[in-house]
Amino acid sequence: MKAGLKERLVAQAVTEGFDACRVCRPWDVGHVPGRLAAFLERGHHGQMGWLAERAHWRGAPDVLWPEARSVIVLGESYTPEGDPLAGLERRECGNVSVYARGRDYHDTVKKRLKRLARWLIAEGGGEVKVFVDTAPVPEKPLGQAAGLGWQGKHTNLVSRDLGSWFFIGSVFTTLDLEADPAEVDHCGSCRACLDVCPTDAFPAPYQLDARRCISYLTIEHKGPVDEELRARMGNRIYGCDDCLAVCPWNKFAVEAREVKYAARDDLVAPKLAELAVLDDAGFRARFSGSPIKRIGRDRFVRNVLYAIGNSGDPGLREVAQGLCEDADAAVADAARWAVMRLCDDANGLE
Structure with a gap:
């Protein structure tokens, strides 16, 4: 060598x-x-x-x-660039994980x-x-x-x-290259990532129950999400960055050099009303070249409808109502849940 x-x-x-x-x-x-x-x-x-x-x-x-x-x-x-969790406050919009923007x-x-x-x-x-x-x-x-x-x-x-x-x-x-020393744990007593999790997906430090993780639920999980978890998902429609974003070691993060990783304007704070009505062709066209494309229209719109149900915005009720008879069972279930949530919110204001 x-x-x-x-x-x-x-x-x-x-x-x-x-x-x-x-x-x-x-x-x-x-x-x-x-x-x-x-x-x-x-x-x-x-x-x-x-x-x-x-x-x-x-x-x-x-x-x-x-x-x-x-x-x-x-x-x-x-x-x-900026606070990756800022979009969680804009409930009429969807929040997409940074890596997928x-x-x-x-x-x-x-x-x-x-x-x-x-x-x-x-x-x-x-x-x-x-x-x-x-x-x-x-x-x-x-x-x-x-x-x-x-x-x-x-x-x-x-x-x-x-x-x-x-x-x-x-x-x-197959080359025998010189190995580097392994890294050791530097988390110390910090538990910011554990405490911020909206769905309590960490049963213990260094353990993840994917069944409660929003990244898993929005990307890998097929079919309806447990109702107990839907409200906790907020407006996260693809992935979740909470546990990453609060890590204090991010003060050493370096700026991304690859321009392809820069967020698309239409994925920073996309309007839920626009995303919910995408058909399969529209979904594939909008997310061409994006990792979001791999979950398909049905799972994505399901996620959007959960966000609509969590939005508290009565103006989105009609959008959800229009999907209550969707051909995909999980989408139809999510739409009915969203309508019910928004009706409950409206009744609570009366």
Whole structure:
């Protein structure tokens, strides 16, 4: 292997647009199988059956690709401008998670990973595989093992250099690169992320019950959401940033360099009335190139109707009424719930 390859790799990663580059071994996350098994046993994965189906790979990266000798973990900032929770006060509008307000990060990060991987092959040889969020890879534990950050009490990766707002990608390689020291926990006694959660999705520090997490409910959960949780969702129509936004380590967050991550004007505070009436074609056209597109019109409009029900705005009742007989059962159920909520609000004012 050429001398100084690791140092040049880090420099090349920055050139490609990444903000952090660290290295660990595929077998450095030996604690993951036990934690994953406990998570699954509690049923905290909800409808995400793929977590159980591929647990043997997700828990052991060295099983996923036995020939790999190093994992290069990359971080790329998407730090928002302004307060990401400000939109929660505008109840007539929807609130979209920061990462989904711009272009789909999967495409952007994967292209960077592939360029970096090609560079690595040209410079050092070996074989590579690249991953970004769509394969059974324990990215956050690998990120901690590589020293990129640590899994906070909200289970997300936190960095002393990047705060909470960064995407993670990884390059597995057969090259034996120098590993970085693992990061240690710096949460201390802080529990801001746990206390801010609207749905009490954290049964204990470092544990997440996805079945109560708004990100899971708005993106992964199919069908109606439990009525006990609907009112707590507020106007969050795709994802939730609360636990990330309150982390004090965000004072070290760096500005996003990629313009594709900048928020689209129509996703900063989109009007619920406009979103609720989207048909399938309109939904696909509006969210072309957005990660929102993958959940489909029905699940998205369901979320919008929950937000309408929580808006307290009687002017939105007619919009919800028009969807009470929607072809999708979950949408129709959400519409009837929204109408009932708005009627109750109006009666309470009489």
